[in-house]
Amino acid sequence: MILRPDRPANGGEAVGRLDGRVVFVRDAIPGELVRARVVDDSQKRFVRAEAVEILEPSPHRVDPVCDAARHGAGCCDLVYVSIEHARELKAAVIGDALARIGGFGADVLADLGVARDMVAGLGDAGTGWRVRTRLGIGADGRAGMHARHGSGIIAGHECAAPEAGMLSGLDDLELTPGGDLVVVADMNGDRHITELAPPRPVGRSGRRGARGTAQAVRRRRAEPRAQRVVVGAAAAAHRVGGRVWQIPVTGFWQAHREAPAVYGQTVVAMIAAAGGVGRGLVWDLYGGAGVFAGATLDAAGAQVGAVAAVHVVDSDAAALAAAEATFADEPVEVHHGEVSAAATGLPTPDVVILDPPRTGAGAAVIGVVADADPDVIVHVGCDIGRFARDLALFADHGYRVQEIRAFDAFPLTHHVEAVAALVPAHRRR
Numbered sequence: 174m175i176l177r178p179d180r181p182a183n184g185g186e187a188v189g190r191l192d193g194r195v196v197f198v199r200d201a202i203p204g205e206l207v208r209a210r211v212v213d214d215s216q217k218r219f220v221r222a223e224a225v226e227i228l229e230p231s232p233h234r235v236d237p238v239c240d241a242a243r244h245g246a247g248c249c250d251l252v253y254v255s256i257e258h259a260r261e262l263k264a265a266v267i268g269d270a271l272a273r274i275g276g277f278g279a280d281v282l283a284d285l286g287v288a289r290d291m292v293a294g295l296g297d298a299g300t301g302w303r304v305r306t307r308l309g310i311g312a313d314g315r316a317g318m319h320a321r322h323g324s325g326i327i328a329g330h331e332c333a334a335p336e337a338g339m340l341s342g343l344d345d346l347e348l349t350p351g352g353d354l355v356v357v358a359d360m361n362g363d364r365h366i367t368e369l370a371p372p373r374p375v376g377r378s379g380r381r382g383a384r385g386t387a388q389a390v391r392r393r394r395a396e397p398r399a400q401r402v403v404v405g406a407a408a409a410a411h412r413v414g415g416r417v418w419q420i421p422v423t424g425f426w427q428a429h430r431e432a433p434a435v436y437g438q439t440v441v442a443m444i445a446a447a448g449g450v451g452r453g454l455v456w457d458l459y460g461g462a463g464v465f466a467g468a469t470l471d472a473a474g475a476q477v478g479a480v481a482a483v484h485v486v487d488s489d490a491a492a493l494a495a496a497e498a499t500f501a502d503e504p505v506e507v508h509h510g511e512v513s514a515a516a517t518g519l520p521t522p523d524v525v526i527l528d529p530p531r532t533g534a535g536a537a538v539i540g541v542v543a544d545a546d547p548d549v550i551v552h553v554g555c556d557i558g559r560f561a562r563d564l565a566l567f568a569d570h571g572y573r574v575q576e577i578r579a580f581d582a583f584p585l586t587h588h589v590e591a592v593a594a595l596v597p598a599h600r601r602r
C-alpha cells in the first residue's frame with residue numbers, strides 16, 4: 174500500500190488511513206509518503222504495516238546512530254527520527270492520550286502547557302545515557318540486543334544507548350546460551366554484569382497460537398531464575414545528591430543516569446507548588462529503594478516543610494532492603510507487598526507519590542489513595558496511555574491535575590516519562 178500517515182501512535186508508529194481503516198506504520202514518520210507492507214491484518218478496525226520504501230522522506234529523518242538497531246535490534250526504535258522531532262512526536266502522543274483516554278479538554282491541556290515543546294531532554298544528545306540494560310544470550314553464547322521481530326539476538330553490533338564501554342568485550346565472556354545478561358554502570362562508571370539462567374522452556378501447544386506462545390514466553394522470563402555474577406559485584410552503587418544506594422544488578426533503578434535526580438527535583442518542586450506537605454506524612458508508593466523518599470527528605474525545610482515520615486511501599490524485598498540501609502537513621506518506614514493491600518494500613522498521608530510500572534496504578538490503588546484524602550498527589554508514569562487512564566480515575570475521585578511535565582528519559586525510543594501533580598478539585602486555583 175502507498176499512504177501518507179499523519180500522526181504518531183503511542184507505540185512509535187505513524188498512523189494513517191486507507192480505505193476507511195486505520196493503519197499503524199512502523200519505521201515511518203508522520204507526513205512521509207511511504208510504500209508499506211502489511212504485517213498484521215488480524216484486527217477488524219486496524220492494520221499493522223511496516224514501511225518498505227520512503228517515497229517522500231520527512232525533513233526530520235536522520236541516519237541511524239545505533240548499530241544494533243540498524244542490524245534489526247529492537248532497542249532504539251525511533252533512531253531514524255531527529256531527537257528534537259522525536260520529542261515533538263512524543264508531546265503529540267501525550268496530548269492525544271490525555272484528550273482521548275484522560276478526557277481532558279483542549280482548553281485544560283493548553284492551560285497545563287501540553288504543547289509540542291513540552292518534552293524536556295535530560296541533558297544529553299540521545300546516546301550514551303543508559304546505565305542499566307538487559308541483553309539476551311544467543312544459542313552461540315554471544316550476548317546482544319533482542320531482535321525487533323522474532324526471538325533472535327543481535328550480537329556483534331553495539332546499541333548506542335548504554336554508556337561508553339558498558340557493552341565492550343562481551344564476546345570474551347563465557348555465557349550460557351538462552352540466558353539473559355544484565356549490565357549496569359554504577360555511580361563511578363564501573364561495570365557489573367550478572368547472568369540469569371535460561372527460563373524454563375515453554376511446551377508446545379497447538380491451541381495457544383502465536384500470541385499465546387509469546388505471552389507464555391514472557392511469563393517464563395519473568396519467573397525467578399538462578400543468577401551468576403560475571404563481572405563486578407551482585408549490587409551496584411548509585412548516587413542521588415548526598416545519598417548512595419546499593420541496588421542489586423538485577424533489581425530496578427531508573428535506566429537514564431540523570432533520571433533519578435531530575436524526577437526527584439521535579440516531584441518536590443511540584444509538591445511545593447501545590448502547597449507543601451502539611452504535617453509532613455508522605456507515601457512513596459511503588460517506591461523501590463526510595464529515590465522520592467530521599468528527595469522529599471532533602472527538600473524538607475527548604476521547599477516542602479518538615480517531613481515527619483515517609484512510608485515506602487514496594488513488592489520488591491531487595492529494593493526495600495536497599496532503602497533500609499540507605500535511610501538507616503532517617504524517618505523512613507518500608508512496607509513490603511502489593512500497593513493495593515499494603516497502603517490501606519498506613520497512617521493518613523499529606524502527600525502521596527506514585528511511580529507504578531508500565532501497567533499503571535489502576536482503579537483499586539487509585540481508590541485507596543483517594544480515600545486517604547491527601548492534599549497533593551504526584552503521579553509518575555512511563556506508559557502514557559496508562560498514565561492518562563490513571564489521571565481520569567483520579568478525576569472520578571475529585572482530583573484535578575495542577576501541573577504536568579514530561580521527560581525524554583528514553584532517547585532514540587518511543588518511550589517517554591510524564592509526571593503530574595494533582596490536588597483536590599474543590600481547592601481554588
Ligand SMILES: C[S@@+](CC[C@H](N)C(=O)[O-])C[C@H]1O[C@@H](n2cnc3c(N)ncnc32)[C@H](O)[C@@H]1O
Pocket residue numbers: 425426427459460461462463464465486487488489492510511512513528529530
Ligand atoms: C517504575 S519502578 C519505580 C521505583 C522507584 N520509584 C524509583 O524511581 O526508583 C516501579 C516499582 O514498582 C514496584 N512494583 C511493581 N508492581 C507493584 C505492585 N503491584 N505493588 C507494589 N510495588 C510494585 C517494582 O518493584 C518497582 O520497584
